[in-house]
Amino acid sequence: MPPIVCVIAGSDPSGAAGLQMDLRVLSLLGVYGTSIPTAFTVQGLDKGIAWEPSPPDLFEKALQTVFSELPVKVVKCGMLGTAEVALKLAEVLPSFSGKVIIDPILSASSGLFLSEKKLVSVLRERLFPLATLVTPNIPEAEALLGLKINPGDEPEAVKALKALGPQAVLLKGGHRKAEKVQDFFFDGYTLKIFEHPRLEGNFRGTGCFLASAIAGLLAQDKALVSAVEEAISLLELALYSAQSSNIFPPPANALVLWERLSxxxxxxxxxxxxxxxxxxxxxxxxxxxxxxxxxxxxxxxxxxxxxxxxxxxxxxxxxxxxxxxxxxxxxxxxxxxxxxxxxxxxxxxxxxxxxxxxxxxxxxxxxxxxxxxxxxxxxxxxxxxxxxxxxxxxxxxxxxxxxxxxxxxxxxxxxxxxxxxxxxxxxxxxxxxxxxxxxx
Missing domain, CATH: 3.40.225.10 (Class II aldolase/adducin N-terminal domain)
Incomplete structure (x- = not known):
């Protein structure tokens, strides 16, 4: 059986992000993806309308069932939505021996808030110390640290995020309006900057694609920094391919992974x-x-x-x-x-x-x-x-x-x-x- 990644995230009916993007990426990487929804969102390609959280007790039972019956190697967390759901996860994860990737989603690219205010403290205090890697973007990092991150502040910001307890941090720089995109990786020892060209367009599902690709590569026993570097390259490829899409705004094109494999x-x-x-x-x-x-x-x-x-x-x-x-x-x-x-x-x-x-x-x-x-x-x-x-x-x-x-x-x-x-x-x-x- 292929390696298993358990995806914990919200459902996006447009298919451009959330569980749908996560499972698509994992499948195309040759990884078995199982999933536990944290929320049902109502989103189109360019707008967010509403969302409702999963019942916490049902969410907890799903977690326990998956972990007791499947040999999960990696957990990938996206949208958690509520502090109550996040706390249920924090109670189960300490007994999990695999790797944990947390993409701390607080809002959709459309601007729709996908989290309640109390979630930030649960992420900081309960979940980050359990994570192998956290992958916030600049606005998410600002919310987590409670401070403004100006251009040039990223090296100190990624170190401050590391101090919250994860084994490593990838601070994504896509929100900066610069010619080159810089992502900052820090594992407590080495600060590595991944730089790549900015591609024109407003894309959806980029954070989900990236975190899932990292999770899938880790499940295939890639080293963490290698998995991060390869996933960034795959995302660049998916966005480059998506530029020719007739969908607007275009979702990251995970199907390009199949084009590469075949x-x-x-x-x-x-x-x-x-x-x-x-x-x-x-x-x-x-x-x-x-x-x-x-x-x-x-x-x-x-x-x-x-x-x-x-x-x-x-x-x-x-x-x-x-x-x-x-x-x-x-x-x-x-x-x-x-x-x-x-x-x-x-x-x-x-x-x-x-x-x-x-x-x-x-x-x-x-x-x-x-x-x-x-x-x-x-x-x-x-x-x-x-x-x-x-x-x-x-x-x-x-x-x-x-x-x-x-x-x-x-x-x-x-x-x-x-x-x-x-x-x-x-x-x-x-x-x-x-x-x-x-x-x-």
Whole structure:
């Protein structure tokens, strides 16, 4: 049986937060989620209307039943609502030997208060000392500490929260209106700051997603700081994906986790099938001196390790070519950077193939109606040249910004010690191979 996480939270009928988001995240991480509702809320996607707490005695019986019959590894607490329900939990948790994540939800993103005033003191005095990790945002931390947390005060605030008794604290900085979001982690020994880009949009369910992802990763025996770091990356991915949602305000897209889990194998299979098609033709004229490579990224990839390619490249062989080795993720940082840069402008452009520079190929591409962009390495700023691997990202970004779109081909005529090259950008490796073959 997969590891079990018990979720203790309010029910959100919109499905964008609460128990519904928690269980969705856990399932997609391969964790068995059981749940005990603390409240029934009435919420839409952009408004909160009302809520009623669960009967405390019934809540207590549910707790005792779950803990006595299931081998729960992690408890994840979200909305508790009332001091009475929180006290029932505080009476049961001391006998629980697993990890406890507390996301101290006091209000919904819509502004609806989801807690009574007496709850704050129960959280501080009774529940925080039992927690492995607490994950307040800035407004919640201010309510818990009874003070204003100004920009720059976060390191002291996270230490003050740690002094309330939890083993560790993650102070979430998403409410700050800064270009970069900073989350502050403190375990009593090390202060670690996780910094990531702010994504445009007002999202729902972000705190629930993050705390549940941490709980699910801990249930899989990840170390705490590693679980926090990975969960933050997963949330960033879910928000990046949610930007294209037709729901407003968009909930964090937990389903992107399934795309990742199922997509990895498909990426590798598609790469192998596409390269077999490529080398079944007389493609030797397309292969440059440094050889070719074909790369394909996972949906919403942000890192080189999320882009697969051939570790030994695709080398000339007779009148055709052969791939060296099987495709794997992180195999080519050069081609991966091309893909990642293009995806920042057009996420659907997930594949790239580099081929030999020949003006005949450029002319034929233009005659076929393909869009072609150029950059010159001679225009590259010195600070970019000095940075290992910076040239290709700079060149691709410059072309896209000048054209206002991601072209089908990006060419450069090389420089001292740098071979001229054409890079094909496409939605998938089959399309990249199709474009390459059309140039012969």
């Amino acid at each position: 997509g990895g194998r498909k990426v590798l299979e598609d790469l192998m099938a596409a390269v077999e098609k490529f080398v079944s033709h007389p493609v030797r004229p397309l292969i440059p001196e440094v050889q070719s490579n074909l790369a394909y990224a996972l949906p919403y990839a942000r890192k080189v390790s999320e882009v697969a390619a051939f570790p030994g490249r695709i080398v000339g062989y007779g009148n055709s070519a052969r791939p060296v080795g099987c495709p794997r993720f992180g195999a080519s940082s050069h081609v991966a950077r091309i893909v990642l840069t293009a995806m920042r402008f057009e996420p659907s452009k997930r594949a790239a193939l580099n081929i030999r520079f020949d003006r005949k190929f450029i002319e034929k591409a233009q005659n076929l109606g393909l869009k072609v962009g150029w950059f010159s390495r001679r225009d590259e700023p010195e600070e970019i040249k000095a940075r290992e691997g910076g040239t290709l990202s700079w060149g691709v970004r410059r072309v896209i910004q000048e054209l206002g779109l991601v072209p089908d081909l990006i060419a450069d005529e090389g420089d001292l010690g740098k071979e001229p090259m054409i890079r094909i950008l496409a939605e998938d490796p089959f399309k990249a191979v199709e474009i390459a073959l059309s140039l012969l």
